[in-house]
Amino acid sequence: MFNDRTLATSKAMAEAREADYQRIVEKFGNQAPAQARHPETHSGLPIKTAYFPHDVAHIDYEAIGAPGQYPFTRGNLAAQYQLMNWANQPVIGYGLPEDTRARMDLLAEQGMVGYFGQRFYNLVYDLVSHEGLDPDHPAARGRIGQCGMAVYSKSDMARLFDGMDLTKMNVVHITYYQVIPALAQYIAYAEDQGVGPGDLRGNSMNWYHQSAYVGMSAFPPDQGLKLAAALINFCAGHMPRWNTTNFFGYGVEEAGGSAIQEIGLMLAFGIELVRACEAMGLSADQALPRFGFQIAQANDFFEEVCKIRALRRVWATTMAEKFGAKDPRSMHVRIHTHTSGACLTARQPLVNLIRTTLHAFGAALSGTQAMEVSAYDEALSIPTKEAATLALRVQQVIQEETNITAVSDPLAGSYYVEALTDQMCNAALEFVERIETQGGYIAAQRSGWIRREIEGSAERWREMVNAGQRKVVGLNCYETDEEPRENIFKVDAEVERVAVERLEALRKSRDSAAHGKAMASFGKAAADFAAATVEDLNASALIEAAIEAARADATTGELMGAMKETMGWAAPHEY
Amino acid sequence: MPDPVRVLLAKPTHDCHDRGVRYVAKKMRDAGFEVIFTNFLLPSEIVDTAVEEDVQVVGVSSSSGGHLPVFEDLIAGLKENGLDDVVLIGGGVIPRDDEETLKASGVAAIFGPGTTAEDAIALIRERVAGSSVGRAPVEGAA
Numbered sequence: 001m002f003n004d005r006t007l008a009t010s011k012a013m014a015e016a017r018e019a020d021y022q023r024i025v026e027k028f029g030n031q032a033p034a035q036a037r038h039p040e041t042h043s044g045l046p047i048k049t050a051y052f053p054h055d056v057a058h059i060d061y062e063a064i065g066a067p068g069q070y071p072f073t074r075g076n077l078a079a080q081y082q083l084m085n086w087a088n089q090p091v092i093g094y095g096l097p098e099d100t101r102a103r104m105d106l107l108a109e110q111g112m113v114g115y116f117g118q119r120f121y122n123l124v125y126d127l128v129s130h131e132g133l134d135p136d137h138p139a140a141r142g143r144i145g146q147c148g149m150a151v152y153s154k155s156d157m158a159r160l161f162d163g164m165d166l167t168k169m170n171v172v173h174i175t176y177y178q179v180i181p182a183l184a185q186y187i188a189y190a191e192d193q194g195v196g197p198g199d200l201r202g203n204s205m206n207w208y209h210q211s212a213y214v215g216m217s218a219f220p221p222d223q224g225l226k227l228a229a230a231l232i233n234f235c236a237g238h239m240p241r242w243n244t245t246n247f248f249g250y251g252v253e254e255a256g257g258s259a260i261q262e263i264g265l266m267l268a269f270g271i272e273l274v275r276a277c278e279a280m281g282l283s284a285d286q287a288l289p290r291f292g293f294q295i296a297q298a299n300d301f302f303e304e305v306c307k308i309r310a311l312r313r314v315w316a317t318t319m320a321e322k323f324g325a326k327d328p329r330s331m332h333v334r335i336h337t338h339t340s341g342a343c344l345t346a347r348q349p350l351v352n353l354i355r356t357t358l359h360a361f362g363a364a365l366s367g368t369q370a371m372e373v374s375a376y377d378e379a380l381s382i383p384t385k386e387a388a389t390l391a392l393r394v395q396q397v398i399q400e401e402t403n404i405t406a407v408s409d410p411l412a413g414s415y416y417v418e419a420l421t422d423q424m425c426n427a428a429l430e431f432v433e434r435i436e437t438q439g440g441y442i443a444a445q446r447s448g449w450i451r452r453e454i455e456g457s458a459e460r461w462r463e464m465v466n467a468g469q470r471k472v473v474g475l476n477c478y479e480t481d482e483e484p485r486e487n488i489f490k491v492d493a494e495v496e497r498v499a500v501e502r503l504e505a506l507r508k509s510r511d512s513a514a515h516g517k518a519m520a521s522f523g524k525a526a527a528d529f530a531a532a533t534v535e536d537l538n539a540s541a542l543i544e545a546a547i548e549a550a551r552a553d554a555t556t557g558e559l560m561g562a563m564k565e566t567m568g569w570a571a572p573h574e575y
Numbered sequence: 576m577p578d579p580v581r582v583l584l585a586k587p588t589h590d591c592h593d594r595g596v597r598y599v600a601k602k603m604r605d606a607g608f609e610v611i612f613t614n615f616l617l618p619s620e621i622v623d624t625a626v627e628e629d630v631q632v633v634g635v636s637s638s639s640g641g642h643l644p645v646f647e648d649l650i651a652g653l654k655e656n657g658l659d660d661v662v663l664i665g666g667g668v669i670p671r672d673d674e675e676t677l678k679a680s681g682v683a684a685i686f687g688p689g690t691t692a693e694d695a696i697a698l699i700r701e702r703v704a705g706s707s708v709g710r711a712p713v714e715g716a717a
Contacts, residue, residue: 127587127589127590127639127640127641128589130589131588131589131616138617139616139617141641141644142640142641142642142643142644142645143587143589143639143640143641146639146640146641147639147640176591214591214593215586215590215591215593215597215614216588216589216590216591216614217588217589217614217616251591254592254594255593255594256594342594345688346668346687346688346689347688347689379668379688380668380670381668381670455597455598455601458594458597458598459598459601462598466691475689488670488672491640571588571613571614573612
C-alpha cells in the first residue's frame with residue numbers, strides 16, 4: 001500500500017519512537033503497568049503501543065477493499081447509514097402476551113424503528129417455553145412469563161399480535177430449541193389472518209449449535225444440526241423472506257469466550273451447517289443468503305470493532321473459497337449487535353448506561369445492521385419501563401446526534417484498526433483449523449473441547465478480575481457503599497394463574513379429534529426425522545406436520561414433547 | 576485425614592447463565608471438596624441426588640428467576656428425607672427482598688453479585704463439621 005520511501009520513513013520513525021517510549025517506561029521502573037510493557041487485547045492477542053504504515057504494509061489492499069465489495073471487511077453495502085439507520089431491536093418479552101404487547105407498543109411510540117420505518121419486534125419467549133413445556137407442568141411454577149413472554153399456542157399469538165398487519169413488520173422469535181413449534185404457531189396464526197408464510201418477514205434463531213457452550217437442556221448435537229438444516233431447506237422453498245438462522249456469537253461471549261473464540265466458533269459452525277445443507281441438496285447460494293449473526297459488543301473497544309470487520313472478511317472468503325458462494329448475500333455477515341450483558345454490574349447499576357453507550361458506539365462504528373442495547377438494570381431484574389426506554393435512547397443519541405452515520409466504516413485505514421483486523425482474521429482462522437482437524441464443530445462439541453475452551457477463557461477473566469488485573473468499575477475499583485436499589489421489576493404473580501387457566505380452556509375448547517390426528521402425524525414425522533440421516537432427510541415433512549398441529553391448537557409443550565421423545569433431550573454436558 | 580466435604584451444585588435446566596456456577600464448582604474442587612454438578616427440572620431431582628450422593632451442602636444457582644418455589648420445594652423435600660442438617664446455599668441473580676425471605680426459611684447464605692467463590696468456600700468450611708481441616712487450604716478461607 002505504501003512506496004519504499006514511506007515504508008523506510010515509517011520504520012525509522014517507529015524505531016525512534018520505540019526508543020523514546022522504552023526510556024519513559026524505564027523511568028517508571030517496577031511501577032510500570034504490565035499493559036505498558038506487554039500490551040494485549042482482552043482476547044490475549046499481543047498488540048503494540050503505537051502503529052505505523054509498515055504495520056499494515058503486508059495486508060493486500062483488496063483484503064480491506066471498499067464498503068459493499070468483496071470481501072466486505074468494510075461493510076456489506078456501499079451505503080452504510082447514510083440512507084437508513086441500523087434497526088432498533090431491543091429484546092422484548094415478559095409476562096402474558098398482553099404485557100409484552102404493551103412493552104412493544106411503548107417502545108414503538110418512543111421511536112423504536114426498523115429499516116425504512118418498518119416495525120421490528122425482537123421477542124423472547126419465557127423459560128417454560130424454552131424448556132419445551134406448558135405452563136401446567138409441575139416445573140413451570142416460578143418460570144411462567146419470566147425472562148420472556150408466556151406464549152405457547154396459536155391463540156397466544158393472537159393475543160400478542162392482535163390487530164397488527166403481519167405483512168408490514170419483522171418479527172424475531174427468540175427461542176432456544178423450541179424453534180419449530182414457535183414458528184409453526186406463528187405461521188398458523190398468520191394463515192388465520194389471511195397471510196401466507198411466503199409473506200412473513202422475520203427470524204428464527206435455529207440455535208441448536210449453542211448447546212456446545214450454553215448449559216441448558218438440548219437435543220443431541222447431530223439431531224440439532226439436522227433440525228437447523230431442515231428449517232433452512234423448508235424456508236428456501238416456502239418462506240423466501242424469512243431469516244432462517246442466527247449464529248449465536250453473543251452466547252459465546254456471555255459464557256466467557258473471547259472475541260476470537262466468538263467469531264471462530266461462528267465460522268466453524270457455519271462450515272458445518274453449509275456442509276449439512278449441501279448434503280440435503282441445497283447449494284451454498286440457496287442456503288446462505290438468509291443467515292444472520294447475533295454478535296456481542298463488549299469492553300475492549302477496538303478489538304470489538306475489529307472483531308466485526310474480521311468476521312465479515314473471514315466469512316466471505318471462506319464461503320467463496322470453500323463452498324463457491326457467488327451471490328454477495330451469501331457472503332454477507334448481517335449483524336444484530338447485542339451489547340454485552342456479562343460486562344454489566346449489579347453494583348452502581350447506572351454506570352451500566354455508560355458501558356452500554358460505549359458498546360453501542362463501537363457497534364455503530366463497525367457497521368452493524370441492528371442493535372439491542374442492554375438496559376442498565378439487567379443485572380438486577382427484567383428491565384423497568386424507564387430502563388428499557390433509556391436503552392433505546394442510547395441508540396437514538398448515537399444515530400441522531402453524533403454524525404458518525406455520515407461516513408461508511410469511518411475507522412478504516414487506521415494503522416491499528418487494519419493491523420488488528422488482520423491479526424484477528426488470522427487468529428480466528430487458526431481457531432477454525434483446530435476445530436476442523438478434530439472433524440468439525442459437532443465433533444468438537446461432542447468431545448467437550450468447545451466447552452473446555454470457553455470455560456478456560458471464562459476462568460482466565462475471573463482470575464484477572466479477582467487479581468485486579470482486569471478492572472471493573474464499582475466491583476474491584478471505585479467501590480461505594482450503596483443502598484440496595486428499590487425499583488426492581490417483578491412479573492405480576494397473576495400471570496401464572498392466567499396462563500394456566502388459558503391453557504386449560506384451550507385444551508377443552510379445541511377440536512380434540514383434529515388435534516389428536518395432527519399430533520399423531522407429528523409424532524410419526526418426528527420419529528422418522530430422528531431416525532433419518534441428513535442425506536435422506538425429508539426436510540419439509542416435520543415442519544409441515546408441526547404447522548398442521550399448530551393449526552389444531554397444539555401447544556409448545558405438546559410439540560416439544562414429541563420431539564424430545566424421538567430425538568433425545570438432556571443437559572448438554574451429558575452428551 | 577477427614578473425608579472431603581461433599582457438595583451438590585444444581586442449576587435449573589432452563590437457565591443458560593451457568594458461567595458462574597461452573598466456575599464456583601471448579602474453585603470448590605480446587606479447595607478439596609467433592610463437587611457434583613447437575614441440572615434439574617424439578618426440585619425433587621435435587622433432593623434425590625442429595626440423598627444418593629450423601630452430600631453435606633446443596634447449592635442452587637439461579638439467574639433467570641423462579642428461585643422462590645424451587646427453594647420452597649427443596650427445603651420441604653430435604654426435611655422429608657431427614658436431611659435437615661444439609662447446608663443450603665444459593666447464588667446468581669436473587670433480589671435482596673427474596674434473599675431475606677430465603678434466609679428466614681433456612682437458607683444459610685445467598686452469594687450474589689460481588690461475592691466470590693472463596694466466600695462460599697469459607698462459609699462451607701465454617702458450617703460443615705470437620706471441614707476446616709480438610710485438604711488444600713484456600714487463601715482467605717476461615
